[in-house]
Amino acid sequence: MVRTRCEAAVVLCAIVTWAGGALAQPAQPPSTQPVVTPSAPFALPALGGTTVAIPWPELAALLERAGDRAAKPPVDFVFAPATYTARPVGSAIEVIAEVQATLLRNDFALLPVAPADVAVESVTVDGQPAALVMQGKTLSAFVTGGGRKSLRVTLTRPIVSQDGSPRFDLPLADWPISNVKFSVPGSVEITASGAASAISAEAGGTTTLTATYRGGAVAAIAWKPRAAQADVAAARIYGDSETRISVRRGLVRYQTAIHLNVERGTIPALKLTLDPKAVVLSVGGKDVAGYQEAAAAAAGKPVTINFARPIGGKQDIELVYEKDVAEAGGAERFVAPAIDGARRDGGVIAIDSDGAYDVRPAPAGGAAEATLERLGVSELPQSFRTPATTLAYRYGSPAATAVALTPIKPQPAKVAVLTQTRVAVDRGVLRCQASVTYEILHAGVDTFRINLPKGAELIAVEGEGVRDTQVVDENGARIVVVGLKDVARKQYALTLTYDVAFAEKAIAVAGQAMVPPAATRPATQPAGDAVAAAATISATVVVPILSHPDASTARGYIGVEVRGGYEVTTSVTGAERIDVKELPRLLWSMARSPVLEGYRYDSGVPAMTLAIARHQDLDVLVAMADVCEASTTVTADGRSVTKLMYIVRNNLKPSMTLRLPAGAEVWSTFVDDKPVTPAKTADGRVLIPLKRSEEVEDGDDESYQFRRDRRRQGEEHRVIKEMQQKRTDDELAGDLKPYDVEVVYVMPAVKLADRGQLELSLPQSDVPVGHLAWAVFLPKQYRVVDAQGNVSEVSRFTLPFRHFGEAALARTKEVAELQKASQQLAQAHDAAKAFAEASKVAGVLPVRVEIPIAGEITRFEKLLLVDEMPKTTVGYSRKLE
Missing domain, CATH: 2.60.40 (Immunoglobulin-like)
Structure with missing residues (x-):
């Protein structure tokens, strides 16, 4: 198996090596034939089942040679900037286009020459006639081989007339950059529409335009004779100047705005006469190409402003120039700019001082000074005067003014x-x-x-x-x-x-005997009854x-x-x-x-x-139950279910400790509408974990203050709101967002006789309660005769509580049969008790228990409940049928 794989690799490497060698062949000189046909593709020999053996060093060399290939270029060819040379011949334009192309692959290529609708007379590649191919809307030259190629294209374009002036359009080939050079005999103005840049120059009786276009654009070139010199002489110039002269220590700076109006012609330049000592810093304005300063004379300093093109109509020019003055002050002559050949040359002068000199008018001397008219500073245009303006003048012809500069001794800060x-x-x-x-x-x-x-x-x-x-x-x-x-x-x-x-x-x-701090307060001393200092x-x-x-x-x-x-x-x-x-x-x-x-x-x-x-810090409350709303429902068979809702604000306390009535069994506990798992201490107290209250602003609808004010009614509410409005922002402090702590527990059943007493109590909490509201519901067939205990019986609750009381009773009275609800409660109690015995698990979150409220309501209240178990003994009797 190893030998077979080696044989296949050898054959593959031989093929790749041949192909790499063919690619590495040196570039052949360009053929004189317009069409070159490549040789026939290489044919592999029929080896059949022949076994080829090759030493490993030779195989490694072949593999290295096969992997050493040049990267494939991203394009087939690139172009240098092209040059179009155009000149008029009779009624047409003769154009010669030249460009250098570099072929990046040793292969065939089609080089774009011109758009298909252009009348091309000839195309050469490296001086030889080129083979042309029509490719879509582009005329292309067929070339082969790599390296640089020189293309030359000869074509003609017709001359057309536009508004009485000759013009021609020249569609350009898709070469990246095209420079068009067009020459016309005589002095003419040439325009090149669509050019990225265009410069025309006149020399030797010929005007030449050089313009740059992007590839594929259309060069639209028109020309017309230049305006006769007589038009310049006929132009009428009107000028109005605003000159601000800023006097500084040892220096005077002029800022002049000249508002020109040239009528009946155009002017290629503007000649001015400035202060003889002036040094021009800048000249600005539309079409301003530059300026020249001549040697100063007694009458002033000549300055010529040249324009990029002859201007006419309204034009604004801004000049900044300055001159030195003696730091010791003295009389100085300030000259406004004069426009040579202007038919009107007036303006205003504002003299500013930065506090280095006291500037005052000097005695007038000469005709020029006599033409000045002294103005009040307030008479200057508002946009022209500044707080530093001290003198103002107006003139109707070129003028100067003399001022006296007295140095002001600088005062220390x-x-x-x-x-x-x-x-x-x-x-x-x-x-x-x-x-x-x-x-x-x-x-x-x-x-x-x-x-x-x-x-x-x-x-x-x-x-x-x-x-x-x-x-x-x-x-x-x-x-x-x-x-x-x-x-x-x-x-x-x-x-x-x-x-x-x-x-x-x-x-x-x-020292004195110290009382152990309550759990609701932060302990600052060790607990105990010892006397401390x-x-x-x-x-x-x-x-x-x-x-x-x-x-x-x-x-x-x-x-x-x-x-x-x-x-x-x-x-x-x-x-x-x-x-x-x-x-x-x-x-x-x-x-x-x-x-x-x-x-x-x-x-x-x-x-x-x-x-x-x-002094020693006092302990303060860190948790408070502003309200506790409780509801106890007693069923006909003597069972009772109690639900408590504490409205708690907590800053530090980790848990609430409840001492439940004897025999009570907790069914559910919720904190901020989320179930929590209570704990039980060795002495039977129940611990409910608390969370820290979020901080909110007093005006927030979740704050205790807002919820408290919402419950209050009448005059008391109005007085409190007025007091709050008088408090400043510095006196207002942040509030803690209250949340609900809900506890539901059940008590063992007691037998209800026709007449008797029923002892009811609520848990004792280590969190002080500001207001306790307790609603007790007896079965419908019983009525309350009297009640005694540490809570007060009331006919109606002081505050309209949202959890229990009248609101809850109103909802319950919508139930069709109160007796049926009581029976359902008894059945629910039995089922829940049986289920609880089978399913209670320590550490598991409880389910929420909803208590049906039915029967006769008795209301109890108590203010400020601290470390005390609320109790009441209710005397009852059965109602007569």
């Missing part, structure tokens, strides 16, 4: 500072945040220096365009140097955050207030915020105590807790010392 400092007393640290607002007059500044008090640790410096911040030591003082990326002017703001740590000292105080933590700390060594005036506000259980006594000199309502709103926005004290100072740096005392 004057900085006024307002510092608003929020001081927050936290555990072991003063957390300070200062908003510093700078009012900057005269010059700008790019650096601010702030004195950082001793012991303060800089946390962050924030501001727009802050480049870097560093703390340096200057004569024993710590200076915060804030560098800016740009110069700040008029107003600037920084925010600095820094801390000051202080040491606290514990002072022992006589309470402690007061005290400290004295100097409040760090920032100062500004470079400020001309400094004032500020201080707000003291207390976080945690601190008692703060303040001692202040150099500042006035104010009501916290007078503090700026910015200070309130920086505070997390209420601001207890406010101070204001108008100069200097106040000295403020805080005497701090931190």
Whole structure:
């Protein structure tokens, strides 16, 4: 079997080797014959059952040779940029197209020559006549062999007339880039429609166009005689100028907008006369090709603006030029631009000053100055004047004005500072945040220096365009140097955050018997009845207030915020105590807790010392049941089923502990509408796992506040809403989203006599209940005579509860037969009890139990239920038939 596979491989390798050798043959010189026929395909010898043996090194060499093949090129041929040379001959255009093609395969190829509808006279390949093939709508040349090929195509195109001007269309071959060169005797204007670029030049009495087209496009070329020079001379030029002259220290910059209107002809260029000392920086406008400056003369400096084509009609030109002036100031002559040959040449001049000089009119001298008319700055067009404009003129013919420049001694920057400092007393640290607002007059500044008090640790410096911040030591003082990326002017703001740590000292105080914290509260002391020593933590700390060594005036506000259980006594000199309502709103926005004290100072740096005392924290509630709605249904055979719904808000407590009445059996427990598995302690208490409430805003319809307000009615609800509207956003705190904890349990059956007492009770919970509402349903044939217990009987519930009470009873009364419902409940109880005994498994989630509500309702309520089991003893009697 191995030898047979080797034999087949040898034959295969021989075939592949022959084919590879044929491909590796050197390229033959191009044939002079138009058609070349390849040799007959290679025929394998008939080996039959012949066995071929070959040594392994030779077989390996054959395999290597067979795998060493050149990659197949992505295309058969490529083209270099083509050249079309066209010239008019009689009533036609003679065109010669030349292109270089490179064949990437040593095989046959069809090279596109021209569209099929073009009158082609001849086609040569490497100087020899080519064989042509009509392939669809393209005329192609048949070539063979690899390498470079030179194609030359001769064709003619007719000349047609368009609007009295000659024109011809030249369909181009599918060569990627085509350069068309067209020459016409005489001075003419040539246009090339559809060209990517076109340039025409005139030399030796011939005008030549060079245009570039994409492959396959149609070159549409037209020409006409140029306009006579007499048309230029006949053109009428009208100009209106707006010149802004900006005076800076040692420099004057002109910005001129010339609004031209050329009528009765066109102009190829525009000649201007500018200020004799001017240096042109830029010239802009439509069709502006460039400009030339000539040597300045006494009358001014000639400048010629050239256009890419002769222009006519309305045209806008913008010039920017400048000249040097003496830094010491003096009289200066400012010249508006003059348009040579203009029939109207008027305009306005606005002189701006950046504050380096005091600019005033100088005595007029000469005829040019006499033509100027002084304007008020407000008379300038609103779009043309600026806040820096000091002088304005109007002229009806080329004019100049003389002004006197008096240097203004620069004034140093004057900085006024307002510092608003929020001081927050936290555990072991003063957390300070200062908003510093700078009012900057005269010059700008790019650096601010702030004195950082001793012991303060800089946390962050924030501001727009802050480049870097560093703390340096200057004569024993710590200076915060804030560098800016740009110069700040008029107003600037920084925010600095820094801390000051202080040491606290514990002072022992006589202890007292401590009560173990309730499970609802976070334990801060070990449980037990032992006497423990309470402690007061005290400290004295100097409040760090920032100062500004470079400020001309400094004032500020201080707000003291207390976080945690601190008692703060303040001692202040150099500042006035104010009501916290007078503090700026910015200070309130920086505070997390209420601001207890406010101070204001108008100069200097106040000295403020805080005497701090931190007392023992009190335990607070971490879970609360705002409402508990309970329903107990007693059947005719003495069984009772109770369903409780606690509306709980929980921040920390992991579980709710219930002490059920004796003999009670839990059927189901749900938390936030999801089943949970309760646990039972050794002493018989039931633990229901709780989840932490989600945080919501007060206005959220899931918040406790919203649900509470929805239940409230009348005047009380209106007063509360008005009080809420008066509270500011800083005083409002987030709320915890309440959720439901549902518990269903059953009690053993008791015999109901014609008259007697029925003792009913609800579980004792370690989560305080704000409002308990309990509905007790006795069978229809019984009535309640009296009730005694730690809950109060009411005729109607205070709040319209959504789970039980009248709403549930109304739904139940829709049932046709109440007696039938009671029987169904008894049957359900027996079936459920039997099923529970067979199917109860520890750790398995319970199913929801729905309790049919039927019979006579008795209502009980109790406010604020804490560590107490609600109980009532109901006296009943059978109704007379």
